[in-house]
Amino acid sequence: MTDLPKTFDPAEIEARWYAHWEGNGLFRPERPDAQPYTIVNPPPNVTGSLHIGHALDNTLQDIMIRYERLRGKDALWVVGTDHAGIATQMVVERQMNAKGEKRTDYTRDEFVAKVWEWKHESGGTITGQLRRLGCSMDWSREQFTMDPHFSKAVVKVFVELHQRGLLYRDKRLVNWDPHFRSAISDLEVETKETQGGFWRFTYPLAGGVRLADGTDHIVVATTRPETMLADMAVAVHPDDPRYRSVIGKEILQPITGRRLRIVGDDYADPELGSGAVKITPGHDFNDFEVGKRAGIAAGAMLNMFDADAKVVQTADGLVPARFIGMDRFDARGAVVAEMKAQGFLVPHVTKNKEGEAVVADFEPRVIQTPFGDRSGVVIEPWLTDQWYVDAAKLAVPPMQAVRDGRIEIVPKTWEKTFFNWMENIQPWCVSRQLWWGHRIPAWFGPSVTDEGKLSYDMSGEGPSFVAETQEAAEQLALDHYGRAIVTVADPGEAMIAALAGHQSEAGEPAYIWRDPDVLDTWFSSALWPFGTLGWPTPPRDGEVAARSADGGGGRLDANSRSDAAPPHHQQAGGPPPRAGEDLVSRHYPNDLLISGFDILFFWDARMAMMGQEFMGDVPWRKLYLHGLVRAADGQKMSKSKGNVVDPLGLIDRFGADALRFFMAAMESQGRDVKMDEKRVEGYRNFATKLWNAARFLQANGVTASTSIDAPAATLPVNQWIVGQVAATVQALDTAIAELRFDAAANAIYHFVWDQFCDWYIELTKGAMDEETRAVAGWAFDQILVMLHPFMPFITEELWHLTGDRANALIVAQWPQVSASGDGAAAAEIDWLIRLVSAVRTARTELNVPPGAKMKAFVRDAGAVTQARIARQSAALGRLGRIEALSFDAAPEGGAAQLVVDEATFVLPLEGLIDIAAEKARLAKALAAAEKERDSLGNRLSNPAFVEKAKPEAIAKAREDHGEKTAEAQRIKAALDRLA
CATH class of the missing domain: 1.10.287 (Helix Hairpins)
Incomplete structure (x- = not known):
């Protein structure tokens, strides 16, 4: 046993103990016969750095994994990082741009190789930072979503979903980022308020048609005038009496001359503006749905933008040439100017302070505008061909699992949100137009004409062949075309130009080419609970067999939905299962997922879909959703507001233990966490309090306990502390079982600070006999074990400084306290604490000098109280500075009167204060x-x-x-x- 220094250095302790834990394999000790317990970490982006949200999420997970490890379970915390398609590609392209290079200077393979180089050199930042936080993850099994074994799982899932009819290619609107020239997910869209306008235009009714009141036009309004170049309808409410007579008639778009049908649809609000809405189904999500209801097929919807959001000619050729090539925002001004010049702009008229009319082209409005969270450009709803997952069908089993309790969502209040989204879920777009990621395992080929010729459409709208390997895809193509197959890895511009529109003669080979797109990163991360365990593996006994809608590949026609291929640029990475190891059967389903509520749909729900579809069981038994960490004033943290808090800075100042305890203490179910550096500092003081308590015990000859069970205790104070330990263990077990992290943290905090450090140490000062030393050493050991999940570093350090230990604290045994303490003794100490507290409060409030000793006169005391006073008179004198207690009548004069239970304690004040x-x-x-x-x-x-x-x-x-x-x-x- 080593003498404790007066102060402790968190930085030195943290680095030393983390290296010891990881180096000795203590994050997952060999426990083959123990009950498994499994958590998978939400994989942070490989480009990321630890932010305060990570600190909360990972602290909660570490509390659970350390707790279950202490309870003797085979606790596996799966760790890894996500390849983060757009984010990683952007980082590497920025580095290239700084050197005067760009991505297209290289072939695809060369660029992907550069990304792998970056990953190996710079992709480990966040994993090092998680170590600083104290996360006890199984680093020996660290995963990466582009690891070979994981990529194999991704390809298998894609192909099998396609074979089951649950994954298909379709033309729909997506969130299109013109900077990255790619579709992006809703999570990558940041909506901001921008200053915009509301323009009103007249569209003439065609063919001499008039409204019931004789009007020959309809007024439409829009915040995006440029999109009228692709208008395909005007919608009115079917019950609106103003327009009922013209539903089904035609109206004229002035610039293009396109005749549009007037459709009746509930989307049009009679109370809003004119009650008529222009419909551009190729460039607005709501209009897309209206267009479908009006019978406009997605393939027939007009597209007026290219991938850079510049105006292109629509399929009907009616966009005037003067607009072609314009940027979308330049086109906006040009369209308004032309409509105004032709007399179709309805001016916005207001009055100034003097009552004079003020005429403007538009009504100023604040517009909710979508931006790419990484590119910073306005996102464009864009009609394009993408791969989609039939999320509506996959959502059914997870919903049932929540309803029947196989998945428990905590807090339960999130269930309503979960069901609302799942019941109204849209097809999931899983393709991205990037080079970095899991390349989609699909090969495209030409269509077969009625004459038997092959006609090449290089947009990928022809037949597609999905398989896990190129060889398998070529076989599918061979079966389909009945002629030689030539695979083009990545057709360049010259080949695309040569093949586009080409019709091959008999005897020519059929050229097929790989889909250039990659998969959405949420697709691969949806497999995290089982892909990280080594799946696919041989099925377990009784496991649900893989289902197949059509029995696998085969001949395809131009309208078939099929596709596949292996991941593109695999590198050596995380481990597949070790020899003789079956992690899937042992650790799937996982026990718990801890996640921010903001990724409930992007990740959590999709894991539930994939887990039940491919594993035949839920991915985890419990889903805990925590809130966001907000600034002290409750605002959302953002770099633009300048209120972002760096968790590593807090660790540098206060230590990881203090930050972790703050996160736990502030995590209240259903509420966001408000950042408060003063409280973090307060928990650093809590650590200091614990350290000083250890020094006091050591100075008084108290050493580590030699027994897991509580020592025999005869003194009331020792019986009391044994009972308090038992009560605290029970409170912790209950709170953690209910995932009430704040209640768990507050229980151990209250016990350590108030009951042990303040009262027990105070009550035993000067009275350290052998029994008390044994009980104090045992109780302090229980404190270190109970506190370890929250504050692992200081507890591990004190565990070894206070005694010679055979094992590290991280693999110690969770308290199993059967003794509850003596009830009478506990009641007596509770009475003593209440009495001393009342005396101290009175002294403070009445300005009694700290060093002054007081007399106390007791009246109405029963036999039990009188006996307690007799036994505890020394403690009352020392702790309350009461030099004498009497049951005689109190003298006349001013006095403080305290009532504790049935007795009144009179403290004369004459001579002590004015x-x-x-x-x-x-x-x-x-x-x-x-x-x-x-x-x-x-x-x-x-x-x-x-x-x-x-x-x-x-x-x-x-x-x-x-x-x-x-x-x-x-x-x-x-x-x-x-x-």
Whole structure:
């Protein structure tokens, strides 16, 4: 046993112990016969750095994995990173741009090789930072979503989903990022308020048709005038009497001359504007649905933009040549100018302060505008061919699993949101137009004409062949075409130009080419709970067999939905299962997933879909959804606001243990966490309190316990602390089972600070006999074990500094306390604590000098209280500075009166304080507190304040009101004691 230094250095302790744990394989000790417990870590982007949200998420996971490890389970925390398609490609392209290079200077293979180089050199930043936080992950099994064994799983899932009819190619609207020239997910879209406009135009009715009131036109309004170049309809509400007579008639788009049908659709709101809406199904998500309901097929919807969001000719050739090639925002101004010049712009008229009319082209409006969160450009709804997963069918089993309890969502309040989204789920676009990622295992080929010739359409709208290997795809193509197959790896511009529109003669080979797109990263991460365990593996006994809608590949026609191929540029990476190891059967389903609520749909729900589709079981038994970490004022953190908190900076200042404990203590189910550096600092002080307690015990000859069971205790104070340990263990077990991290943290905090460090140590000072040393050493050991999941570093350090230990604390045994302590002893110590607390409070509030000793006169005390006073008189004298207790009548004069249970304790104050002055001081303080309390109360009861003030201002006023109310009550109680 080593003498403890006066202070501890968190940085030195953290680095040393983490290296010891990882180096000795203690994050997953060999426990083949133990009950398994499994958590998979939400894989952070390989480009990422630890942010405060990661700190919360991973702290909660580490608490659970350390807790279950201490309980003797085979606790596996799967760790890994996501290849992060767009983010990683962007990082590498930026580096190339800095050297005057661009991606297209290289072949695809060369560029992907450069990304792998970057990954090996710079892709481990966040994993090192997770170590600093203390995350006890099984690093020996670290995964990467582009690892060979994981890529194999991705390809298998894609191919089998296609074979089962659950994955197909379709033409739909997507979120298109013109900077990256790729579709992106909803999560990568950031909606911002921008200053825009609301333009109104007249569209003439065609063929002499008029409205019931004789009007020959309909007024439409839009925030995006440029899209009228691809208008295909005008929608009105079917019950709107103004337009009922013209539904089914035609209307003219002035610039293009295109005749549009007037359709009746509930989407049009009669109360909004003119009640008529122009419909551009190829460039608006709502219009797309209206167009489908109107019978416009997706393939017939007009597209007026290219991948760079510049105007192109529509399929009907009606866009005037002067607009072709314009950027979308330049086109906006040009369209408005032309409509105005032709007299179709309806001006926006307002009045100034003088009552004069002010005419403008548009009504200024704040528009909710979608931006790419990485590119920073406005996202364009764009009609394009992509690969889709039939999410509606895959969503059925997870919904049933939540309903029947096989998946428990915590907090339960999230179930409604889960069901609402799943019941209205849209097809999931899984293709991305990038070079970095899992390349889609699909090969395209030419269509077969009626004359038997091969006609090449290089857009990929012809037949497709899906298989796990190129050889398998070639066989499918051979079966389909009945002629030699030549695979073109990546057709260049020259070959595309040569093949486009080419019709081959008999005897020519059929050329097929690989789909250039890659898969959405959410597709691969959806396999995380089983792909990281080595799946695909031989099926377990009774495992649900793979289902197949059509029995696998075969001949395809131009309308068939099929595709496949192996991942593109595989590198050596994370481990497949070790020899003789069946992680899937042992660790699937996982026990728990801890996730931010913001990825409930992007990741959590999709894992549930894939797990049940391919494993025949849920991916995890419980799903815990935590909130966001917000700034101290409740605002969302963002770089633009300058309120982002760096968790590594907090670790540098206060230590990882303090930050972790803060995260746990503040994590209340269903609420966001408000960042508060003062509280983090407070938990650093908590660690110091624990350290000083260990030093006190060591100085008094207390060493590590030699027994897991509680030592025999005869003294009330020792019986009491044994009971408190048992109660704390029970409270922790209950809170952790319910995933109430704040309750668990508060239970151990209250026990360590209040009961052990303050009262037990105070009560045993100067009375350290052998029994007390044994009990104190045992109780402190239990503290270290119970606190370890929350504060692993300081507890491991003290575990070894306070005794010679055979094992590290990380693999110690969780307390199994059968003793509950003596009830009478516990009641006596509780009485003593309440009495001493009351005396101390009275002394403080009445300004009794700290060193002054007081006498106490007791009246109405029963036999039990009198016996307690006799036994605890020494403690009362030392802790309450009471030099004598008497059951005689108290002398006349000013005194403080304290009631504890049935007894009244009278503390004479004559000679200790100026009673009259003290009464005056308290009366003045009471008046001031009541005045402030009432002022705040009036403000909070004022509707004008509550309705107009910012939420944070209202919250602050309520907090202040509560404080002043409590202060007034406290002062009033002190005055009453002087009566």
